[in-house]
Amino acid sequence: MSNNANDNIIIKKSETSKIDSVDFENLSFGNVFTDHMLICDYKQGIWEKPVIQPYEPFLIDPSAKVFHYGQAIFEGMKAYKDGNDDVWLFRPDQNYERFNKSAKRLAMPEVPEAVFMEGMKKLIELDKQWVKNEVGSSLYIRPFMIATGPGVVAAPAQFYRFMIILSPAKAYYSGEVKVIVAEHYSRAANGGIGAAKAAGNYSAQFYPTKLANEMGYQQIIWTDDATHTRLEEAGTMNVFFRINDTLYTAPTSERILDGVTRKSLIAIAERENIKVDVRPILVEELIAAAENGTLQEIFGSGTAAVVNPIVGFSYKEKYYELPKQENSLALQLKAMLNNIQYKLAEDTFGWTVKI
Amino acid sequence: MSNNANDNIIIKKSETSKIDSVDFENLSFGNVFTDHMLICDYKQGIWEKPVIQPYEPFLIDPSAKVFHYGQAIFEGMKAYKDGNDDVWLFRPDQNYERFNKSAKRLAMPEVPEAVFMEGMKKLIELDKQWVKNEVGSSLYIRPFMIATGPGVVAAPAQFYRFMIILSPAKAYYSGEVKVIVAEHYSRAANGGIGAAKAAGNYSAQFYPTKLANEMGYQQIIWTDDATHTRLEEAGTMNVFFRINDTLYTAPTSERILDGVTRKSLIAIAERENIKVDVRPILVEELIAAAENGTLQEIFGSGTAAVVNPIVGFSYKEKYYELPKQENSLALQLKAMLNNIQYKLAEDTFGWTVKI
Structure with missing residues (x-):
């Protein structure tokens, strides 16, 4: 040495x-x-x-x-x-x-x-x-x-x-991801530490996730702990819903992590004139959209996977399969973000920093 | 070696x-x-x-x-x-x-x-x-x-x-303990890990407790995270309220730790024909009791201190001083529990185990 x-x-x-x-x-x-x-x-x-x-x-x-x-x-x-x-x-x-x-x-x-x-x-x-x-x-x-x-x-x-x-x-590929919407367990309290990248937030998720795995789901879509009516995060990622060609994601709060990938995807989407609506999304809106055919995509966002497309979700023991997308916004956004990260596209945002 | x-x-x-x-x-x-x-x-x-x-x-x-x-x-x-x-x-x-x-x-x-x-x-x-x-x-x-x-x-x-x-x-003496009732921060989520003795539950309390300390309070009385209307724990302890000669404490739940001292004190109190009511206690009940003079004592219970008497509490920027007790139930119960632990009184419950 x-x-x-x-x-x-x-x-x-x-x-x-x-x-x-x-x-x-x-x-x-x-x-x-x-x-x-x-x-x-x-x-x-x-x-x-x-x-x-x-x-x-x-x-x-x-x-x-x-x-x-x-x-x-x-x-x-x-x-x-x-x-x-x-x-x-x-x-x-x-x-x-x-x-x-x-x-x-x-x-x-x-x-x-x-x-x-x-x-x-x-x-x-x-x-x-x-x-x-x-x-x-x-x-x-x-x-x-x-x-x-x-x-x-x-x-x-x-x-x-x-x-x-x-x-x-390596490129992160997690296979087909099916999720279950949380009806009992939760990842964060009001007035708690959900917005912090604190170790304790993660171990709390392992047991509910294990139960979900046993039922055939890879991840949980977390809802607010008080009412379980609002969709908040997916596994250890932020979550986006594409409904009727608008991207919805929950606003950051003391329960929801201010994800760097999340905000970068929002910025890219806005640059590309994709409609983005940052507001609380209700479980009942998701179900209605799934039932009337306007739900197009769900994906998680985070550093490890960048974008993690979800193929279907379960809620109250009913499984909703998402339609196959020829023009997946999730994959387009992922490619645009990756291109900036690998310097294959112009970094119009000034996000990349050379070592 | x-x-x-x-x-x-x-x-x-x-x-x-x-x-x-x-x-x-x-x-x-x-x-x-x-x-x-x-x-x-x-x-x-x-x-x-x-x-x-x-x-x-x-x-x-x-x-x-x-x-x-x-x-x-x-x-x-x-x-x-x-x-x-x-x-x-x-x-x-x-x-x-x-x-x-x-x-x-x-x-x-x-x-x-x-x-x-x-x-x-x-x-x-x-x-x-x-x-x-x-x-x-x-x-x-x-x-x-x-x-x-x-x-x-x-x-x-x-x-x-x-x-x-x-x-x-040594015997644990924490000085005069004044507490503040939580209006924003919380220690546990519904569907979370509040009932577990998990490390992550404790670090989440340090920052709110530091803020309370700066305001002159030693501990926080935690309320439910969704409504902040129910009194749940005090610092890292369970909490008892003596109102009109009845002891009240919240039932254990997935947000509230099943404290060994808590349940031992309940058993001793019942043996001594002290009225105990285990049910959710509302902040408004506490305020009403403080105002009409029926609030007699508040104390925390836990392994380290056994019983930790509280001298007053603050809620919505108003401070409520507790009356001085000549016959403090907190101290009587502590003495009875300590006497069992030190083998100075008969262990009628069969709680003590010789090494």
């Missing part, structure tokens, strides 16, 4: 690379990590100097508050390689901003921009050979922060660790 | 003890741990043999799902020493049962009774000198389970770690 320090980040390079042992043709999402990771510790009010070092397990106290009280937040982003072997980020400012909003909601310290942005860029630069020059391939970036401070008393920690890990990804 | 294995648990004893360095007169809750801890790993369907070993940090992968998706649950229990230096547990069956309910809700594997119970007893036996023979002193027991399985994909892990750590505790 060689040590190189510059002014802002300490870099400890791995002496060897795992890259030759990785089968890039058969990557399963989120399970392989690159050679390096970034660590930045926060101790009683002060962020220490970030360290980039070989990816490896680290030591933590059994009483660390992340294990007991769930102070843990994350972001999901991707880096893409263009035809010139340059690496690009997509709207990293949005993820950075949301990360610190999540931090605030979980009573965690905000991460300085230099640590998040420069740290991420330096890390990706070092592991650049892990980003493949191929449409569909990308490098999934996972910044996260955990409470490392010890003590089994329910109060915010004094010590935190911010980390970035990287995972090479 | 010496190794002793018996049939069921591997014991690696610490060669030295930290106990002489601990100031037992000035313990702050949950910050000092005993010499040993228990670890039991779950790997793809199988619980390995539990290991009792010196308390120390452990290695974990940065992509462990506990950090990203919050699969983490815990229990809080106490051990007490009687006049004969025997150590007693209080209703451990209830904690064990609830632990596995939490596990199920978070899509985690259930922990075998032998691991949880025998492991806990063996561990406490080994660190028995940490339990002081003194009313008020106890050994706080923290069983917990985390998802150690790697991968940044939102799905249940394949690997888990169950642990028990122990922390010596």
Whole structure:
């Protein structure tokens, strides 16, 4: 291991690379990590100097508050390689901003921009050979922060660790996705943390999703917890409905994540003169549209899959099959967004940032 | 370090003890741990043999799902020493049962009774000198389970770690507690995980509690997230209201934790012919009782404090001071419960279990 320090980040390079042992043709999402990771510790009010070092397990106290009280937040982003072997980020400012909003909601310290942005860029630069020059391939970036401070008393920690890990990804294909509209379980409370990318929001979904899986559905369309009448998210994604050639999606709120893919798709759709209506969508509207033939498409949106088309949904034990689309808006929007991300189309929005 | 294995648990004893360095007169809750801890790993369907070993940090992968998706649950229990230096547990069956309910809700594997119970007893036996023979002193027991399985994909892990750590505790005194009734924030959703002792439930409370602290209140009385009209919990405790000599507490639900102290206090109160009414309590009932002088006491109940009397509450920017009680039911019930726990009164319920 060689040590190189510059002014802002300490870099400890791995002496060897795992890259030759990785089968890039058969990557399963989120399970392989690159050679390096970034660590930045926060101790009683002060962020220490970030360290980039070989990816490896680290030591933590059994009483660390992340294990007991769930102070843990994350972001999901991707880096893409263009035809010139340059690496690009997509709207990293949005993820950075949301990360610190999540931090605030979980009573965690905000991460300085230099640590998040420069740290991420330096890390990706070092592991650049892990980003493949191929449409569909990308490098999934996972910044996260955990409470490392010890003590089994329910109060915010004094010590935190911010980390970035990287995972090479292939185009995400999840097969045919059938969903079930939630009638009992929910993912977020009014006045809760649904809008934060907080670890605790996800584990809460696993059991209801397992029940849905057992019934033959891959995901759940979450409804508001109080009345189960409003359609809010799909699995861990935002959700769009195409009814009578208008795209509907719920407004962001303290229950609904302000998804970067969601807002990018809205912007592209508006640029393309596709009608978009951002407002609460009722389950009964969805059923009516399915029954009178105006429901054309449903799709989830998120960083991992970009767009995840849904083939049908179940509600109150009745299954509604969606019509096959020759001109799927979901796939058109996905292609337009991907083209911006891979620098195959002009980035009229100024969303891409070169590393 | 010496190794002793018996049939069921591997014991690696610490060669030295930290106990002489601990100031037992000035313990702050949950910050000092005993010499040993228990670890039991779950790997793809199988619980390995539990290991009792010196308390120390452990290695974990940065992509462990506990950090990203919050699969983490815990229990809080106490051990007490009687006049004969025997150590007693209080209703451990209830904690064990609830632990596995939490596990199920978070899509985690259930922990075998032998691991949880025998492991806990063996561990406490080994660190028995940490339990002081003194009313008020106890050994706080923290069983917990985390998802150690790697991968940044939102799905249940394949690997888990169950642990028990122990922390010596003094009588818990939190000073005068003023609370604020939640009008916006909430701790649990309908169809959510509020009834589970899931890590994610706690970090969600830190920010609203910080806001309350800044306004001069120590805790929040949580209301239902949909209407904020029903009184549900106080801080991380269940909550009781004494109005016109009847004790009211909300029924357990998927939003409200089935507290062991809560149900023990209800049983003792009923034995003592104190009227108890378990039903949803409306904020407007509380205000009316405060205004017409029938509100006598409010107190939280939980393992750490047993009973936490509240001196006043705020609602819609109006502060309601509670009357001073010469015969506080809160303190009477606490004394009766403590007497059972310390074996100073007959345990008519059969709640105590000797180690």
